Amino acid sequence: MLGVMLGEFESQNGIAACTRTLDSLRVGDCAEIEGIATDCDRANRMASLGFIPGRMVRVTRFAPLGDPISVQLEGQEISLRRAEARIIRVKGGAE
């Protein structure tokens, strides 16, 4: 299927068990982006910024008040709020 070819796989059922969202990672954790929540109007924007399946993200730090969080993506340091991090599904584990 095309989606698999492009590295994005929309799971309709099943593997959700081992899937986490970006906001659940701890500082220092590294994970691979699996996808973005479907039918979310922010999806396009997050994807344009580079949050696309297959790429690795690393959480570098939390702001002093816990939100937003700062992540490293393709050598770029990007800060996003937990609300946005929640729509990004990641897989793979801690460091």
Added chain:
Amino acid sequence: MNALAESPLKKTTARPLVALVGNPNTGKSTLFNRLTGLRQHIANYPGITVEKKSGLLRVGGSSIDLLDLPGCYSLTAVSKDERVVMDVLGGRRGFQKPDLLVFILDATNLKRNLLLVSQCSELGIPALIVLNQCDAAKRNGIRIDADLLSKRLGVPVVKTVATRGQGLSELKDAIVSALELPSVLSRIPWPECITQGCGLLRAGLQNSGSSELSQAEALRVLFDSDSVFACGVSDKICLKKLVDSAHRSIRDSGLNPGSAEAVIHYRHLDSLLEGVVEASGPIARSHDSIDALLLNRVWGTLIFLSVMYVVFQSLYSWSAPLMDLIDLGTSAAQDFISPFLSSTPALQSLVCDGIIAGVGGVLIFLPQILILFFFIALLEDTGYMARAAFLVDKLFSWCGLNGRSFVPLLSSYACAIPGVMATRTLSDPKARLTTILMAPFMSCSARLPVYILLIGTFIEPLYGPLVAGGVLFAMHFVGLALALPLAWLLNTFFLKIKTQPFILEMPDYRVPTLRNIFHRMWERGREFVLRAGTVILAFSVLIWSLLYFPRDPSVEEQTTQSFLREAAANHSEVEIQDALKNPASELNQVLTHRIDSAYIEQSYLGRFGKAVQPVFDPAGFDWKITVGVLSSFPAREVIIATMGIIYNLGADVDEGSDDLRSVLLNEKWTSGPRKGEPVFTLPVVLGIMVFFALCMQCGATVAIIARELNWRWAAFSFFGMTGLAWLGAVLIYQIGRLI
């Protein structure tokens, strides 16, 4: 087709139009300034408050119109800025379609920057690529093969370092030759399901009788629910059905319609950049260790507080000598002009008290504006601003503002004018709107004299310095304490604009260039004087006329008559005659003050104040307070001088004046149910202070809000704050009376 025949340079009627396009923070403005020098023009796009920067580029004998489009990450038209980009690139809404797009890319982050280029390839407009910040790329160990990139993209590629002007002449030449011999970007191969979806969408819309969409426009409608092109389609239900079915087919092939566009572009770019970008070893990331310090929970917070302290101190204190200088200049100009016009008192007063005072009232804001934009440019250019926003975002996110609101709100504690202007750094329109509306609630320095006068007169003698200090401190937080919940209310229930994700890109730390900083200061200062300044001046003249006219000479006669009758009781005829001949004598001064006071009472504003006094009666204000409050609507700092005039002391009083304080202490109601009771009771005093804390008594702020947003929001802010202020004063007075 013959490219030369189409070449825009050959057209004799109009100059060719070249647009600069790129992500924010790539060096677009720096490059634009370098290319146009100071031959540039800043205006707003018609009907919206997005800044339109255009300028003239001269190369050889020809001149080219250069347009600096707002920075954007993609064509997803969420913000107004992005909408403008879409409108211009599509040649919609009466915009002239550019003859050439010059893409400014940050060479240190090529792939992300190329996304926009990749999206624009659908438009078929001739293009040219600029790889800027090549110095930073080199430092980071990134090598880019420009020739190969050019071959793959199908358009010329030029390397520049905008801050140092490197590659500028090559760029100019490239622009000229690209206009003569245009080449367009090679298109991205779309997967079957997308092209099919697009085809179905276009066919469906055509069948339903809507206007025809191009392939590029159909793609935008498909991926972007807010697309400007979708707005043009009349049959919304049909459109939704078509889009939904296209999304279904995208989903059937295993893609997420929300992110499919970016995913496909990035996959394409992955292969396009193969062999083009070479990163030697691990990228040297100088900013990681600096971030570890600056974003540290403890040290980062301390450094943040110190930086903001310096910014605030310089706005609040260091600007004072400059402002005093402007004040001195204003009164010197008044003193200089005044004698020439003494034969026509009305003209004399118009020129001195209306126009010169008005011009002075505009210029007085300049020091703070320039200082603030110096710091903003410095913080932005070093890369610290994004970090500061990261540190404090949480404080503001709950009420719909964001971390970038901090600096504008902080500066508003010195003065709301630079504060409102500083909201330009907020890219999210909703957060920017809210921040602008909240800025005038911050207790600016012009409110301080009122607090000092009233607290010093009524609270300190009764309750001691500790309580007085506490009240003064509390007054500074009344506005803030109300503003944040109001922002939440506004955002949650009233504003219909979509909330945008707050995403900050942490730029590399850089050494700022003075040239850039001064350009920013000059730009903002000039804009303020030319655009807001004229409105503020008009306000000033209007209020002057309301306080001056009708100026019936009989007012002066009657006041003099009654004064002489009074004086005759204590002084001999000769004494009075002598005193009146000597302008410096005490009697003469008292008479002048009485006449001034009588004129204010008889002026249009004075009559209006008396007429609306019943409105302020529930707050315990008498007509004198009411007139004082009304006359300080153009600028709250005049209240002290106005009170001086109203209470027969002349305009030369200040908040520390003992005369003014004793007059206020002894002021009694002269009529009505409270006749004989003191006017300034504790609830009244607190009510006045709260009124000043919440009221928008600043014509300049109204003007700047109208400039940054529009007149409707300015009116909303003005009437809303005035209403709140009234409510606050009434509540305090009524509750205070019960206790």
